Amino acid sequence: MILVEMSIEEAKRKCKKNATVFVAEQDLERDDCNTEFVSVKRTEYNRMFDNVKTAASLCDEFMNQLRLFTEKQNIPEIEPRGTQKIVLIKNL
Numbered sequence: 001m002i003l004v005e006m007s008i009e010e011a012k013r014k015c016k017k018n019a020t021v022f023v024a025e026q027d028l029e030r031d032d033c034n035t036e037f038v039s040v041k042r043t044e045y046n047r048m049f050d051n052v053k054t055a056a057s058l059c060d061e062f063m064n065q066l067r068l069f070t071e072k073q074n075i076p077e078i079e080p081r082g083t084q085k086i087v088l089i090k091n092l
Contacts, residue, residue: 003056003067005075011055011066014089015045022088023048028069028080037088048085064089 015021019042024035040048054069066089071082078084 003058003076003078005054005056008049008052008055011052011057011068012045012049014057014064014066015048015087016042018042018089021045024086026084026086028078028082028084035086037086040087048087052085053082 020039022037023040024037026033026035049068051070052068053071054073054075056067056069056073056075058065058067066085066087068085068087069078069082070084071079073079073081
């Protein structure tokens with residue numbers, strides 16, 4: 001699977017096709033990689049995109065993923081800076 005950088009506006013449009021998405025937030029500067037996914041409803045999407053500087057898409061035949069980073073990243077060479085939100089979007 002390959003990460004493809006996209007604009008934040010494109011990422012928002014991908015989310016708006018779904019009523020609910022699952023989101024996990026990970027601090028890339030800490031060694032703790034245990035994160036849990038929580039459901040986020042469409043009415044809460046704006047909060048999910050707060051402070052996002054880089055957005056990338058990753059997809060396969062089962063699920064689309066968005067990776068939202070609070071620091072500018074060079075995709076695909078992600079550096080351990082800031083936080084990353086992993087957004088799971090069901091394929092329609």
